[in-house]
Amino acid sequence: MPERAREPAARAGAVFDAVDVIRTKRDGGALSDAQIDWVIDAYTGGAVAEEQMSALLMAVLLRGLSEAELARWTGAMIASGERLDLSGVDRPTVDKHSTGGVGDKITLPLAPLVAAHGVAVPQLSGRGLGHTGGTLDKLEAIPGWRAALSTEEFLAQLRTVGAVVCAAGASLAPADRKLYALRDVTGTVESIPLIASSIMSKKIAEGASALVLDVKVGSGAFMKSTDDARALAAAMVSLGSAHGVRTVALLTDMSVPLGRTAGNGLEVAESVEVLAGGGPADVVELTVALAGEMLAAAGLSDVDPAAALADGRAMDVWRRMITAQGGSPDAPLPVARETSEVRALDTGVLTRLDAYAVGVAAWRLGAGRARKEDPVSAAAGVEMLAKPGDRVTAGSPLLLLHTDDPARFPRAVEALTGAIEVAPEAPARQPLVLDRIAES
Numbered sequence: 001m002p003e004r005a006r007e008p009a010a011r012a013g014a015v016f017d018a019v020d021v022i023r024t025k026r027d028g029g030a031l032s033d034a035q036i037d038w039v040i041d042a043y044t045g046g047a048v049a050e051e052q053m054s055a056l057l058m059a060v061l062l063r064g065l066s067e068a069e070l071a072r073w074t075g076a077m078i079a080s081g082e083r084l085d086l087s088g089v090d091r092p093t094v095d096k097h098s099t100g101g102v103g104d105k106i107t108l109p110l111a112p113l114v115a116a117h118g119v120a121v122p123q124l125s126g127r128g129l130g131h132t133g134g135t136l137d138k139l140e141a142i143p144g145w146r147a148a149l150s151t152e153e154f155l156a157q158l159r160t161v162g163a164v165v166c167a168a169g170a171s172l173a174p175a176d177r178k179l180y181a182l183r184d185v186t187g188t189v190e191s192i193p194l195i196a197s198s199i200m201s202k203k204i205a206e207g208a209s210a211l212v213l214d215v216k217v218g219s220g221a222f223m224k225s226t227d228d229a230r231a232l233a234a235a236m237v238s239l240g241s242a243h244g245v246r247t248v249a250l251l252t253d254m255s256v257p258l259g260r261t262a263g264n265g266l267e268v269a270e271s272v273e274v275l276a277g278g279g280p281a282d283v284v285e286l287t288v289a290l291a292g293e294m295l296a297a298a299g300l301s302d303v304d305p306a307a308a309l310a311d312g313r314a315m316d317v318w319r320r321m322i323t324a325q326g327g328s329p330d331a332p333l334p335v336a337r338e339t340s341e342v343r344a345l346d347t348g349v350l351t352r353l354d355a356y357a358v359g360v361a362a363w364r365l366g367a368g369r370a371r372k373e374d375p376v377s378a379a380a381g382v383e384m385l386a387k388p389g390d391r392v393t394a395g396s397p398l399l400l401l402h403t404d405d406p407a408r409f410p411r412a413v414e415a416l417t418g419a420i421e422v423a424p425e426a427p428a429r430q431p432l433v434l435d436r437i438a439e440s
Helices: 018-026 033-044 050-063 067-079 107-115 135-139 151-160 174-186 192-205 226-242 264-275 281-297 306-310 313-324 355-367 406-415
Strands: 094-098 121-125 163-167 210-217 246-253 338-343 348-353 381-384 397-403 420-423 433-438
Touching: 018 033, 018 050, 033 050, 033 067, 033 174, 050 174, 050 192, 067 174, 067 192, 067 226, 094 107, 094 121, 094 192, 094 281, 107 121, 107 135, 107 163, 107 264, 107 281, 107 306, 107 313, 121 135, 135 163, 135 264, 151 163, 151 313, 163 313, 174 192, 192 226, 210 226, 210 281, 226 246, 226 433, 246 281, 264 281, 264 313, 264 381, 281 306, 281 433, 306 313, 338 406, 355 381, 355 397, 355 406, 397 406
Parallel strands: 094 210, 121 163, 210 246
Antiparallel strands: 246 433, 338 397, 348 420, 381 397
């Protein structure tokens, strides 16, 4: 059952003036532990006004937070709610988080693959917004599958199956829910300390003993530059260590979509191919790389995770995981009523397929949402018939667009303008895993 996290100083009687807290950070000063505890608690409880917290977030964006401030800020966000207690799970517990990308279906094969080795994977996931897909949206393409589990169901499935992918409850880091919405409308989304504390407060509250981060970098990722992605990864690794969670991060390329599909049902089908021992090479490579990190964190560094894809053990866990949440692993996935091809204009080697553009195209076809309350189509998306490095001929199909509403095709095609390049020779291949960051 969840336990209440550390009570912040605000409840012990320490009270501050919000304007003084804002001025301290505005002027480049360091916030005290008590100030941070108070302002996060008071804002979550409604005692600090939206405009005051907006000013503080802007001051943080401009002035930053020191490592000590960031650790305390994150701790206060964790303390705003409950922290799951996984001590009753009789396996090592390792979580994984991706900062999001196009075609990023890695959680689907990864969770059962790691669980097939006796490690519990408590994966509390989210929904897509904009050009990036959400893991819950993908899994909801499976008939009957449900994202909402009680704490008791969550823990029972961890014990019996070893892997859970479900929605986070409202009790975990409620301060983050309020701050995330405020950052979205105040131009403070880009702050690396605020991104790091948002991600890590929820992940630490999930209660796993170790965490592996997949920090995406490139056009289809939130972080466009390697330097920014490395700074975010380092901040999150440091936060994990500060809060007693063994944390490691991989920087991975998101200039090209992962795999051959972007879209909810399409990505589920591709994930099942990986679990069956096939699937696109890049999806397999990243799944195995992250699985290796997760298993090492659980003390199993000498295990080859790829073997469990080849011999069917990971598929067995997948079927049990889907069935446990009401889904039918054998049921047909939704199929779009309409498809349309995007063809090559030239003959040569496909040298560029921009991840962001493909993500926007999938979104416009119905696979994504502009607002969190919007519905998504399980069948819509983009199927990539060619990837960079493949030889193509003029007039050959490069992409297959899927949607139930053919009126969506023109805007999806428009999103792909300038996103595809064909040249006489292939460029040097960019590695998928760009760097590894761990606490020194």
